[in-house]
Amino acid sequence: MRKTLTFTVIIFSVITSSCEDGRITDLENSVSELTELNSKLIDSIQTLQEKNISSFYLIENLDNDNFKVNETSKIHFDFGYKNYVSEYDVYRLYGKNHEERELILKNQRLSEFDFEFKPENIDDDRIKLEVVMNINGIEWIIPADFQINVTE
Known part of the structure; x- marks a missing residue:
């Protein structure tokens, strides 16, 4: 019984840990995507300003x-x-x-x-x-x- 309980706790810990690792990976991917989108937005704003000024x-x-x-x-x-x-x-x-x-x-x-x-x-x-x-x-x-x- 003790072995079964220990085994269950280990399995539960591994599953919980791998779920958290998956969430961390998902969050890191989301941050990377948002950073890339932010960079594109900054470039778009600068391009818009340049087009605006060059048309004065x-x-x-x-x-x-x-x-x-x-x-x-x-x-x-x-x-x-x-x-x-x-x-x-x-x-x-x-x-x-x-x-x-x-x-x-x-x-x-x-x-x-x-x-x-x-x-x-x-x-x-x-x-x-x-x-x-x-x-x-x-x-x-x-x-x-x-x-x-x-x-x-």
């Missing part, structure tokens, strides 16, 4: 059709939609071949901004800007380049 464009809204030499005019800019966006800086490109860059707005958040422009001469008829956003360590540049009419 700037729209200039001019108060005047003509700009006068040595007279400051305000130009309003909007992104393709009005919303809060990732923090960005705005640079004006200037110089002979627009190779020089001047920071004109820093740490902007709204998807629109104003830029004041004062043409220095009648040939100063091109406005070239760059919006720079840093998202997850990647620098995104959104350009604006347009001609204006400048009069005396």
Whole structure:
């Protein structure tokens, strides 16, 4: 009888242990699957953000059709939609071949901004800007380049 009881306890322990091992294996597999799905979700979110940023464009809204030499005019800019966006800086490109860059707005958040422009001469008829956003360590540049009419 004692041998039967000992044998029953051993069998019960083995069955219980192997059931727990099976549950642990199932849980480990579930954790692995969830980790993989989480990684895919993070990649999908990043891809969506990249597609969203790469589709941005700037729209200039001019108060005047003509700009006068040595007279400051305000130009309003909007992104393709009005919303809060990732923090960005705005640079004006200037110089002979627009190779020089001047920071004109820093740490902007709204998807629109104003830029004041004062043409220095009648040939100063091109406005070239760059919006720079840093998202997850990647620098995104959104350009604006347009001609204006400048009069005396």
